[in-house]
Amino acid sequence: EDQVTQSPEALRLQEGESSSLNCSYTVSGLRGLFWYRQDPGKGPEFLFTLYSAGEEKEKERLKATLTKKESFLHITAPKPEDSATYLCAVAHSSASKIIFGSGTRLSIRP
Amino acid sequence: DTEVTQTPKHLVMGMTNKKSLKCEQHMGHRAMYWYKQKAKKPPELMFVYSYEKLSINESVPSRFSPECPNSSLLNLHLHALQPEDSALYLCASSQAQGQNNQPQHFGDGTRLSIL
Numbered sequence: 127e128d129q130v131t132q133s134p135e136a137l138r139l140q141e142g143e144s145s146s147l148n149c150s151y152t153v154s155g156l157r158g159l160f161w162y163r164q165d166p167g168k169g170p171e172f173l174f175t176l177y178s179a180g181e182e183k184e185k186e187r188l189k190a191t192l193t194k195k196e197s198f199l200h201i202t203a204p205k206p207e208d209s210a211t212y213l214c215a216v217a218h219s220s221a222s223k224i225i226f227g228s229g230t231r232l233s234i235r236p
Numbered sequence: 237d238t239e240v241t242q243t244p245k246h247l248v249m250g251m252t253n254k255k256s257l258k259c260e261q262h263m264g265h266r267a268m269y270w271y272k273q274k275a276k277k278p279p280e281l282m283f284v285y286s287y288e289k290l291s292i293n294e295s296v297p298s299r300f301s302p303e304c305p306n307s308s309l310l311n312l313h314l315h316a317l318q319p320e321d322s323a324l325y326l327c328a329s330s331q332a333q334g335q336n337n338q339p340q341h342f343g344d345g346t347r348l349s350i351l
Contacts (some may be wrong), residue, residue: 156338169326169342170242170279177337213278217336223292224336226278 128153130216132227139234142203147212147230150196155219159197162213164229170213204234223230239263240343242327248349251317257346259310259327268310269340270302271326279326279342285310288333317350324348 130151139145149213151159158177162170174183176192183190187208189200211231215224240261259268267286271279284292284329285304299321301313310327324347328340 158339160339162342167324167344167347169242169344171326172339172341175337175339215278222336223281223284224340228278229276231276 128216128218128221128225130214130227132212132214132230135228136231137233139201139204139232141205141234141236144200144202144204146201147199147204147232148196149199149214150229151225152195152217153216153218153220153225157217159192160215160217160224161197161199162215164211164213187228201232204232206234206236208232209234214221240327240329240341242325242343242346243290244346246345246347246349248351249314250351251319253317254315256314256315256325257312257325257348259312259343260308261327261329261341263329263341264307264331265329266307266332267330267331267340268304269328269330270300270310270312271328271342273324273326273345283312314348317348318349322348322350 133148148184161173164170174190179194181192187202192197211229215226217224243258270282273279282296283302288304299316302309324345326345328342331338331341
């Protein structure tokens with residue numbers, strides 16, 4: 127069964143404390159993996175697309191990486207404004223819709 | 237600022253009312269989507285329009301009726317909703333549904349409350 131699993135469910139960090147969020151997937155024929163950030167009461171904001179194992183993308187304090195089984199979103203020296211829910215989603219060849227993970231709620235304390 | 241605009245931002249309606257949610261994008265995207273999102277859950281796909289034609293209906297109850305008047309606009313008509321339909325309704329667009337490796341871009345949603 128096609129599945130996307132994110133861990134941890136929630137993560138609380140101190141400002142400046144780097145960490146990683148995980149998105150593992152089991153799908154047939156990965157066509158793309160997407161990372162989104164969602165603030166309370168807002169729609170998901172697109173961050174990155176990764177297409178093949180070994181690919182990396184960076185934006186400010188965020189870096190996304192991809193292997194054949196999982197993706198990591200690394201957050202370096204986070205700030206309180208990085209607090210949000212981070213969603214990953216996967217597009218695969220056997221379906222025309224994307225599959226969302228359940229998200230990681232990230233909280234950064236000043 | 238998001239490039240997908242949804243109106244209204246908030247909507248409170250009774251179970252017998254009829255209302256519509258509206259979505260607009262000007263990115264030239266040819267696929268548009270409606271999602272429903274409950275608190276602390278990921279978005280759930282409801283409908284997909286590709287080149288203004290309905291291509292996916294995820295077995296959504298008929299009290300939700302989508303419409304795509306043109307390539308930039310997407311509506312969701314609501315009638316006789318139930319309290320469990322209270323949620324954040326999100327619209328998204330992408331370059332083309334057949335190219336599902338392209339990211340979807342979301343609006344900020346309509347917060348719907350059913351009394």
